[in-house]
Amino acid sequence: MSESSRVDLSGVNWAFGTSVTGKRDRDEDFVACSEFGGVRVGVLSDGMGGGISGEMASELASRTFMHGIGEIVGKDSDLWEDEEKRREAYAEIVEKCHDVVISMAGGPGLSGTTLTAIVASHNNGNVGFADLIHIGDSRCYEIFPGGHRIATQDHSITGDMVRAGYIEIHEIEETAGRNTLTKNIGDENRSQADISNLELDQECTILLCCDGVWGPLHTESGFFEPADFYSQDSANEIVAKAIERGSTDNCSVLILRLFA
Numbered sequence: 001m002s003e004s005s006r007v008d009l010s011g012v013n014w015a016f017g018t019s020v021t022g023k024r025d026r027d028e029d030f031v032a033c034s035e036f037g038g039v040r041v042g043v044l045s046d047g048m049g050g051g052i053s054g055e056m057a058s059e060l061a062s063r064t065f066m067h068g069i070g071e072i073v074g075k076d077s078d079l080w081e082d083e084e085k086r087r088e089a090y091a092e093i094v095e096k097c098h099d100v101v102i103s104m105a106g107g108p109g110l111s112g113t114t115l116t117a118i119v120a121s122h123n124n125g126n127v128g129f130a131d132l133i134h135i136g137d138s139r140c141y142e143i144f145p146g147g148h149r150i151a152t153q154d155h156s157i158t159g160d161m162v163r164a165g166y167i168e169i170h171e172i173e174e175t176a177g178r179n180t181l182t183k184n185i186g187d188e189n190r191s192q193a194d195i196s197n198l199e200l201d202q203e204c205t206i207l208l209c210c211d212g213v214w215g216p217l218h219t220e221s222g223f224f225e226p227a228d229f230y231s232q233d234s235a236n237e238i239v240a241k242a243i244e245r246g247s248t249d250n251c252s253v254l255i256l257r258l259f260a
Contacts, residue, residue, distance in 0.1 A: 006059075006252070010034040014260040015042055016232040018239050019252035022212060028054035028113075029210050029252035030062045035122075036073040039080065041066055042118045044208040044254045046138050048184060049111030056104055057113040061097040061185045065117055065133075068093035080121055083129070087195050090119070090133050094185070094193045101186035112186035114138040115193070116152060116208050120258045127258050130200050135193040136184045139214050141207040142198065143229050148207075148222065151198060155183035155191075170220045178215070205229050206256040212249030213242045230257050 006019040006027045017031040028047035035041070043062045047054030072079060072089050079085045097115060098108075105111035114136025121128035132140055137154040150169075153159055157177030161167045172178050183191035200206075207229070217224040217238070224241055226234045239251040 007031045008033070012040075014040065014258065015254060015256050016230070016235045017044075017252070017254040018232070018235045019250065020239055020243070022243055022251050023248045024250050026052070026055055027250050027252075028058055029212075029250045030055075030058040031208075031252050031254045032062045032066055033254070033256075034066055034070070036070045038122055039069065039073050040118075040120045040122050040256075040258060041069050042206070042208060042254050042256045044116050044138055044210065044252060045185075046114040046136065046210040046212075046250070046252070047111070048113060048181070048186075049105065053105060053111040054113065057101045057111045057186060060100045060104055061113045061115050064097045064100050065093055065115060068096055069119060080129070083197065086119075086129075086131060090131065090195050091192065094133065094135070095190070097185045098190045102190075105186060108186065108190070109188040110186075112181075112184040114181070114210070115185050116140055118198075118206055118208070118256060118258070122258060125259055127200055130198040130206075130258060132196045132198055133193050134195075135191060136181055138208065138210045141209070141223060142200070143205040143207055143225070144201075144203050148225070151196070153194065156181050168220070170218055172218075173215045178211075200258065202259045204259075206258065207238075208254040208256070209238070210250065210252045212247045212251045213238060213253055215249070216242050216245035216247045230255060
């Protein structure tokens with residue numbers, strides 16, 4: 001597991017992550033995992049605002065999200081059987097994330113962070129549900145033998161352009177507006193997150209990554225895939241490859257094998 005101070009995996013054995021500063025002055029990304037009574041949580045956040053502001057925003061949002069899930073597990077175990085109640089709970093936790101980031105920054109829109117999270121139930125090697133909570137332009141990839149699927153939509157100007165058919169997804173890196181978000185934690189609109197349910201099988205590995213990683217690694221032929229997608233070495237390899245291919249941003253990834 002990563003030694004980075006920007007990665008907190010809480011000793012879990014089903015996740016691997018890393019975050020590096022790259023060519024920036026500070027690492028504004030934050031990666032975290034934990035498990036609460038059979039509910040597994042993984043979060044990756046990419047801070048905005050520059051320097052200490054973005055660094056604090058990503059960590060505050062990630063830890064607030066994790067804490068919110070932990071509180072729910074401790075108080076209302078029945079909630080996890082009802083998808084609609086889970087969605088309502090996630091929306092409330094995202095509101096708390098807005099609160100802490102806006103309070104830290106001194107007002108809405110002054111700083112912010114992406115947040116992409118997986119919340120999944122786990123019992124004896126089986127996954128009952130896997131929920132995806134997402135806001136911003138970090139991504140969730142579902143990796144399976146022979147291919148992958150992007151499970152998130154980029155909340156950015158270039159993301160809108162892809163959905164409108166003006167550009168292809170692999171052209172984002174060379175398109176003006178790729179760094180301009182339309183939704184993030186801490187924004188003036190207190191934007192809602194996308195919440196969805198993933199249908200996973202035992203062959204599927206989840207990869208969360210920031211735009212500093214997917215930018216140079218998602219080409220016309222798809223996303224870069226190391227030989228082994230489930231180890232700390234593979235997490236390190238993905239980040240190293242992003243830097244090798246010219247990433248000028250912080251680079252962070254989180255790899256989750258929820259059936260492990």
